[in-house]
Amino acid sequence: MTKHAPHLRIEMDSINDVPHVWLDGKQVDSAPNTALVSASLIWHTRDQGLENGNQNQYKIEYLDGDKHVGIVEGNMFSNELFKQ
Known part of the structure:
Protein backbone atom coordinates (compact mmCIF):
# COMPACT_ATOMS: atom_id res chain seq x y z
CA MET A 1 0.00 0.00 0.00
CA HIS A 20 -0.73 26.38 7.02
CA VAL A 21 -2.13 24.99 3.75
CA TRP A 22 -0.92 22.16 1.53
CA TRP A 43 -18.33 21.61 5.90
CA HIS A 44 -21.48 19.89 7.19
CA THR A 45 -22.04 16.43 8.58
CA ARG A 46 -23.73 14.15 6.08
CA ASP A 47 -27.07 14.24 7.93
CA GLN A 48 -27.05 18.02 8.39
CA GLY A 49 -26.02 18.62 4.79
CA LEU A 50 -28.70 16.36 3.33
CA GLU A 51 -31.38 17.73 5.64
CA ASN A 52 -30.68 21.38 4.81
CA GLY A 53 -29.62 20.93 1.18
CA ASN A 54 -26.11 22.13 2.03
CA GLN A 55 -22.98 21.05 0.24
CA ASN A 56 -19.40 20.77 1.49
CA GLN A 57 -17.07 23.17 -0.29
CA TYR A 58 -13.74 24.94 -0.12
CA LYS A 59 -11.80 27.68 -1.88
CA ILE A 60 -8.06 28.30 -1.56
CA GLU A 61 -6.33 31.29 -3.18
CA TYR A 62 -2.59 31.88 -3.15
CA LEU A 63 0.19 33.70 -4.96
CA ASP A 64 2.79 31.63 -6.77
CA GLY A 65 5.43 34.19 -7.60
CA ASP A 66 3.35 36.97 -9.16
CA LYS A 67 0.66 34.58 -10.46
CA HIS A 68 -2.69 34.41 -8.62
CA VAL A 69 -3.73 30.73 -8.29
CA GLY A 70 -6.92 29.24 -6.93
CA ILE A 71 -8.62 25.93 -6.40
CA VAL A 72 -12.32 25.41 -5.73
CA GLU A 73 -14.51 22.43 -4.96
CA GLY A 74 -18.27 22.63 -4.35
CA ASN A 75 -20.90 24.80 -6.02
CA MET A 76 -20.95 27.96 -3.88
CA PHE A 77 -17.61 29.22 -5.11
CA SER A 78 -16.91 29.85 -8.78
CA ASN A 79 -13.72 29.40 -10.81
CA GLU A 80 -14.52 32.86 -12.22
CA LEU A 81 -12.84 34.20 -9.04
CA PHE A 82 -9.49 33.16 -10.44
CA LYS A 83 -9.67 34.56 -13.98
CA GLN A 84 -7.24 37.41 -14.53
Whole structure:
Protein backbone atom coordinates (compact mmCIF):
# COMPACT_ATOMS: atom_id res chain seq x y z
CA MET A 1 0.00 0.00 0.00
CA THR A 2 1.41 3.37 -1.05
CA LYS A 3 0.90 6.29 1.30
CA HIS A 4 0.09 9.59 -0.44
CA ALA A 5 -0.40 13.17 0.64
CA PRO A 6 -3.99 14.33 1.12
CA HIS A 7 -5.37 16.59 -1.63
CA LEU A 8 -6.01 19.42 0.85
CA ARG A 9 -4.49 19.85 4.32
CA ILE A 10 -5.08 22.85 6.59
CA GLU A 11 -3.49 23.36 10.02
CA MET A 12 -4.03 26.25 12.43
CA ASP A 13 -2.38 26.82 15.78
CA SER A 14 -4.52 29.85 16.62
CA ILE A 15 -7.50 31.62 15.06
CA ASN A 16 -5.27 34.70 14.62
CA ASP A 17 -2.46 32.84 12.82
CA VAL A 18 -2.20 32.37 9.07
CA PRO A 19 -3.33 28.79 8.36
CA HIS A 20 -0.73 26.38 7.02
CA VAL A 21 -2.13 24.99 3.75
CA TRP A 22 -0.92 22.16 1.53
CA LEU A 23 -2.42 21.30 -1.88
CA ASP A 24 -1.40 17.90 -3.25
CA GLY A 25 1.59 17.88 -0.89
CA LYS A 26 2.82 21.39 -1.86
CA GLN A 27 2.77 24.00 0.93
CA VAL A 28 1.22 27.20 -0.42
CA ASP A 29 1.13 29.49 2.62
CA SER A 30 4.82 30.28 3.14
CA ALA A 31 6.97 28.24 0.78
CA PRO A 32 9.52 30.18 -1.28
CA ASN A 33 7.66 32.43 -3.73
CA THR A 34 4.17 31.48 -2.46
CA ALA A 35 1.76 33.28 -0.13
CA LEU A 36 -1.74 32.41 1.05
CA VAL A 37 -4.37 34.96 -0.02
CA SER A 38 -7.50 33.32 1.38
CA ALA A 39 -8.90 30.01 2.57
CA SER A 40 -12.62 29.29 2.87
CA LEU A 41 -14.09 26.02 4.08
CA ILE A 42 -17.75 25.10 4.57
CA TRP A 43 -18.33 21.61 5.90
CA HIS A 44 -21.48 19.89 7.19
CA THR A 45 -22.04 16.43 8.58
CA ARG A 46 -23.73 14.15 6.08
CA ASP A 47 -27.07 14.24 7.93
CA GLN A 48 -27.05 18.02 8.39
CA GLY A 49 -26.02 18.62 4.79
CA LEU A 50 -28.70 16.36 3.33
CA GLU A 51 -31.38 17.73 5.64
CA ASN A 52 -30.68 21.38 4.81
CA GLY A 53 -29.62 20.93 1.18
CA ASN A 54 -26.11 22.13 2.03
CA GLN A 55 -22.98 21.05 0.24
CA ASN A 56 -19.40 20.77 1.49
CA GLN A 57 -17.07 23.17 -0.29
CA TYR A 58 -13.74 24.94 -0.12
CA LYS A 59 -11.80 27.68 -1.88
CA ILE A 60 -8.06 28.30 -1.56
CA GLU A 61 -6.33 31.29 -3.18
CA TYR A 62 -2.59 31.88 -3.15
CA LEU A 63 0.19 33.70 -4.96
CA ASP A 64 2.79 31.63 -6.77
CA GLY A 65 5.43 34.19 -7.60
CA ASP A 66 3.35 36.97 -9.16
CA LYS A 67 0.66 34.58 -10.46
CA HIS A 68 -2.69 34.41 -8.62
CA VAL A 69 -3.73 30.73 -8.29
CA GLY A 70 -6.92 29.24 -6.93
CA ILE A 71 -8.62 25.93 -6.40
CA VAL A 72 -12.32 25.41 -5.73
CA GLU A 73 -14.51 22.43 -4.96
CA GLY A 74 -18.27 22.63 -4.35
CA ASN A 75 -20.90 24.80 -6.02
CA MET A 76 -20.95 27.96 -3.88
CA PHE A 77 -17.61 29.22 -5.11
CA SER A 78 -16.91 29.85 -8.78
CA ASN A 79 -13.72 29.40 -10.81
CA GLU A 80 -14.52 32.86 -12.22
CA LEU A 81 -12.84 34.20 -9.04
CA PHE A 82 -9.49 33.16 -10.44
CA LYS A 83 -9.67 34.56 -13.98
CA GLN A 84 -7.24 37.41 -14.53
